[in-house]
Amino acid sequence: MTMKKTLTLAGSDSSGGAGIAADLKTFQEYDVYGMTALTSIVTMDPKGWSHNVTPIDVDVVEKQLDTILSVGVDAMKSGMLGSVDIIKLGAKKIDEYKIDNYVLDPVMVCKGDDEVLQPENTDAMRDYLLPRSLVTTPNLFEAGQLAQNGPLKTVDDMKEAAVKIHELGAKNVVIKGGKALDHEKAIDLFYDGQDFEILERDKIETTYNHGAGCTFAAAITANLAHGKSVKESVLAAKDFVTAAILNGWKLNEYVGPVMHGAYNKVAN
Ligand SMILES: Nc1ncnc2c1ncn2[C@@H]1O[C@H](COP(=O)(O)OP(=O)(O)O)[C@@H](O)[C@H]1O
Numbered sequence: 069m070t071m072k073k074t075l076t077l078a079g080s081d082s083s084g085g086a087g088i089a090a091d092l093k094t095f096q097e098y099d100v101y102g103m104t105a106l107t108s109i110v111t112m113d114p115k116g117w118s119h120n121v122t123p124i125d126v127d128v129v130e131k132q133l134d135t136i137l138s139v140g141v142d143a144m145k146s147g148m149l150g151s152v153d154i155i156k157l158g159a160k161k162i163d164e165y166k167i168d169n170y171v172l173d174p175v176m177v178c179k180g181d182d183e184v185l186q187p188e189n190t191d192a193m194r195d196y197l198l199p200r201s202l203v204t205t206p207n208l209f210e211a212g213q214l215a216q217n218g219p220l221k222t223v224d225d226m227k228e229a230a231v232k233i234h235e236l237g238a239k240n241v242v243i244k245g246g247k248a249l250d251h252e253k254a255i256d257l258f259y260d261g262q263d264f265e266i267l268e269r270d271k272i273e274t275t276y277n278h279g280a281g282c283t284f285a286a287a288i289t290a291n292l293a294h295g296k297s298v299k300e301s302v303l304a305a306k307d308f309v310t311a312a313i314l315n316g317w318k319l320n321e322y323v324g325p326v327m328h329g330a331y332n333k334v335a336n
């Protein structure tokens with residue numbers, strides 16, 4: 069069997085639920101070989117759990133990317149990107165190494181922490197990364213920011229934002245309504261530039277969903293690496309992340325991560 073290879077360009081969540089930890093755990097579940105280019109390290113204050121981001125120097129990020137991309141990858145995802153320089157570097161490397169299967173998870177906020185991380189990154193992601201992405205997976209807040217449509221409150225708002233984000237260059241858009249949308253169900257919207265598809269699930273009553281977005285995007289990336297179509301990849305990833313959230317657990321009094329491997333271990 070030829071091993072499929074994936075790259076995550078993302079931050080480290082020291083608590084292990086999100087970021088590269090979530091990506092690697094997810095890649096492992098899909099039997100793809102994961103490689104990591106670390107952009108930043110997120111640590112938490114033991115008293116109160118506020119987040120602190122320590123960036124990695126851009127030249128070190130470049131060395132990591134050259135290491136990985138010289139080997140070659142079947143798919144790439146990005147998560148938390150520490151700076152505009154790293155965003156521009158990511159775009160440059162995607163062009164240089166001609167990466168087609170690129171999933172942009174436009175991380176702007178961490179759940180449980182309302183502060184927008186580096187707001188200037190949003191403009192750079194819009195300009196440099198959206199046009200290079202095969203799929204982008206903003207949550208409700210991030211979609212509003214990328215589309216510059218203000219807060220999204222309804223499925224029609226989500227549709228409008230998806231069209232705009234597609235016009236900005238993303239070939240496929242998944243807006244994650246998740247828990248944030250004021251709706252009885254958890255609703256994600258998939259748009260491929262032609263048709264909308266609503267992905268609807270029962271809302272899971274839990275706060276233990278830390279890392280859900282990273283896990284979802286990593287699962288899409290792994291499926292793409294295996295050669296699935298974008299739509300198949302998104303639908304499979306949706307089942308994978310739903311199982312992970314259903315089995316989310318309490319890490320401490322502040323945070324509960326999803327159980328990344330639940331789809332294989334519990335659901336089947
Ligand atoms: N409480 C929930 N019940 C059901 N699905 C959820 C819930 N929370 C998140 N999801 C799903 O998990 C995935 C990740 O979404 P979300 O948690 O909104 O992303 P992020 O972690 O980037 O904020 C989406 O498919 C979303 O619909």
Ligand SMILES: Cc1ncc(COP(=O)(O)O)c(C=O)c1O
Pocket residue numbers: 078079080081082086087088110147148175177178179277278279280281282283
């Ligand atoms: C390094 C890193 N990446 C991404 C995220 C976003 O996580 P989520 O999947 O919950 O959106 C976080 C949140 O803590 C993080 O620390």
Ligand SMILES: [Mg+2]
Pocket residue numbers: 175176207281282
């Ligand atoms: Mg997220």
